[in-house]
Amino acid sequence: DQQVKQNSPSLSVQEGRISILNCDYTNSMFDYFLWYKKYPAEGPTFLISISSIKDKNEDGRFTVFLNKSAKHLSLHIVPSQPGDSAVYFCAALISNFGNEKLTFGTGTRLTIIP
């Protein structure tokens, strides 16, 4: 049972435009969400996170939006740059002091077209 879903396996966006990556989850107990960026043959790099008590978190070109009622979150990258081409993973966890375990989506491959 895939509790975190990224239904778009790939996405192509023109350089300078906005990239929107989507993620849906089924477990209402998730209360913390993270986005990771991954290049081939490298470990994922943490990008941005959001607590379930918020609906938006912004860090530079990256903004994450959370819609709890829809169990949906999205990552916006503005403006998109060629270096943003990578696989993006959405992840969720249930905050439990000393026992944080991430549940990952299957990833979306973002390609930025120059």
Place this chain on the structure above:
Amino acid sequence: SQTIHQWPATLVQPVGSPLSLECTVEGTSNPNLYWYRQAAGRGLQLLFYSVGIGQISSEVPQNLSASRPQDRQFILSSKKLLLSDSGFYLCAWSVQNPSGNTIYFGEGSWLTVV
């Protein structure tokens, strides 16, 4: 600053051979440690996590085992590899405190079982 290292970076092993992947964390104490695997075309799957020396929890039934002989050392092992063990293995850590909701990953290890 905290850093995490895992090795070897790439490994080609025959079916039935043993496996040992090692991970160490620097700059922190008493971290939570994790082993994830990314199989081809799939998301990141949690294999093991550890909240302390000698404390290992397994998330999925599998051909692998994990050990934590020291506070900042986490080892992934197998006595006899299967073809299905091929994949990209990632060590990760998080700090045990209420704000430690972010997990950081190592560089990853490519395992090909032939």
